[in-house]
Amino acid sequence: MKISISGIRGIFGDDLSIQEIARFSRVYGSYLKNNYDILTCVIARDSRPSGGIITDIVIGCLLEQGISVYDLGIAPTPVLFRESRKYSGALMITASHNPLTWNGLKMLIKGRGLFEEDLDQVLKTKIQDHANIGQYFKINASFLNDIVNYVPKSNQLNDDFKVGIDFGGGAACNYANHLLDSYHVKYLGINDKLGFSSRGPDPTSDPLVELCELVKINKLNFGFAFDVDGDRLVIVNNQGIQLNPDSTLLLCIAGVVRNNGFKRFTISLDSSLSIEQYVKNHGGQVFISKVGESNVIKRMFETDSQAGGEGSSGGFIMPSFTSCRDGLLASVIISSLDQNTINECMNLSSKFKQIRTKHPIDPKIDSKDLFEKILSSLKSYSTDVINTDGLKFVLDDSSWVLIRFSNTEHALRISLESTKEKADPMYKLFHNKIIEIYEKI
Structure with a gap:
């Protein structure tokens, strides 16, 4: 299980057990009781198979803590964030771009996600004994109307603008299509049934073969691919190439x-x-x-x-x-x-060309030792080293490499950007050195 400001995530039925879901739900409920006079929480979930049972557990535990629950059902994460401004708290049941066997809890306060100091405070909260039972309400979000009022339709300059939408079987279904309808944007959709998709949950790394073909064959301006909870968007250009x-x-x-x-x-x-x-x-x-x-x-x-x-x-x-x-x-x-x-x-x-990969790691690894060895090995290649989040080596005006631990998985992320000519050989050099250091620890 991974606990960070990005949420609590794990493989459902494995490290993310029903008991852990109940515990964190009660902890969050107690946190709200400690910090707010009006005890309300809006919740939503993405379309993962485990989402239904986790939602039931979350609702029960919040009600037990005396928190009134307002349930959006399956809805994109940004819809929940927008709606959360009306409530004391909010909780999204999602693992975002992680594999479908994963799920998790994303806790919100004050209409935003937790900062690191907020997370510390939540995790230190002691579960309170329940007294009053909260009330349950099924609600609809105002998101679609809100966005139309916020982004004027007059901004839409292209009457002939046509796009393809790959919903990924996720929470963007029944939202992205209605939204583009409001702006009179013509579209063709694929993977538009909740819970059913021919591709993986992460469009930033999964090949969008069907969407590329859809755009190319139908001569569309763009293709839009959403992840399972609708907060990420990846684009296919008018030539059918995934960007x-x-x-x-x-x-x-x-x-x-x-x-x-x-x-x-x-x-x-x-x-x-x-x-x-x-x-x-x-x-x-x-x-x-x-x-x-x-x-x-x-x-x-x-x-x-x-x-x-x-x-x-x-x-x-x-x-x-x-x-x-x-x-x-x-x-x-x-x-x-x-x-x-x-x-x-x-x-x-x-x-520019970006290369981003991840390497599974032992969660018990001595991270300080690993990064000290990486710094010693790679510092001579760089003009500057930024250590605010992992290690970012600035190689020249058009090149950098970043090594950091993932916030959402037990993985070491290796990211690099350079010119098209230099990116591949540069990545091979740094990747091999980093993995060699890791395997020797």
Whole structure:
């Protein structure tokens, strides 16, 4: 089981047992009782097979703690985040992009995910004895109306704009389609039945073969692929080619620069250099955060940033609307772009290549020892080393490599960006050295 600001995640029936789900639900319920006078919690889940039984456990434990529960059913994570602003707490039952055998609990406070200090406080909470029983309500979200009121339809410049949507059998079903209908965006959909998909849950790493074919054959402007809980969006271009997830963030930032005049952005330190270059080319300022949605949000608050996100997850964040990665909002913004803006972004991103992989690790490994050995081995290759989140080696103006532990899995993530000519040999060199160090520990 993995516990971090990204949530509590594990393999259901294995390390994420019914007992653990009940314990964390009661802990969260007690946390709400300790911090709020009005005890309300809105919940939702993605379409994972284990979601139903976990939801029942969560509801029972929250009601037992005296928390009134407002249930959205199957709904995307950004829908829950938006709705959570009306309640004391919120809880999303999801493991986001992890394999379908996984599930988890994502706890929210104050309309956002937990910061590291919040997580510490929640985990230290002692479960209280129950007294009063909370009430249960089945509700509908106001998200679709909210987004139409927030992003004017006048932004939609392309009457002939047509897209393909790969729902991935996830929570975006019955949301993304209705949203694009509201903006009169024409679309063709695949994998649009809840719980049924011909591809894996993570479009940032899974090949989107069907969507690429759909776009190419039907001469669509874009293809949009959502992950299981709808917070990530990966794009297929008009030639039927799957783009790297950083392109989502780049296009969204271009959209809010053009439509909203935004100037201040925060992006995670594993995001593409093309995003930073675009913002600076248009007179804006970029701040860098640790990887992780909550880390980006926290840095946004500190710097008064208007938007940003995580390039590596295809995750765009606009905190004035939703304090999380929002694939639905991203699809609307990208659908508003004119061809000149799209071309500018694609030309800029084509200068770089990203390679991102993960290597399973023993959760008991001495992380300090591992990173000290990696630093000693690789420091001579770099012009600068950033150690705020793992180790990021800046190699030159167009190249970097980042080694860090995953927030969501027992894995070492190795990410690299460089020019197309240098990326592959550079990655091979660094990957082999890192894995050799790990295997000797």
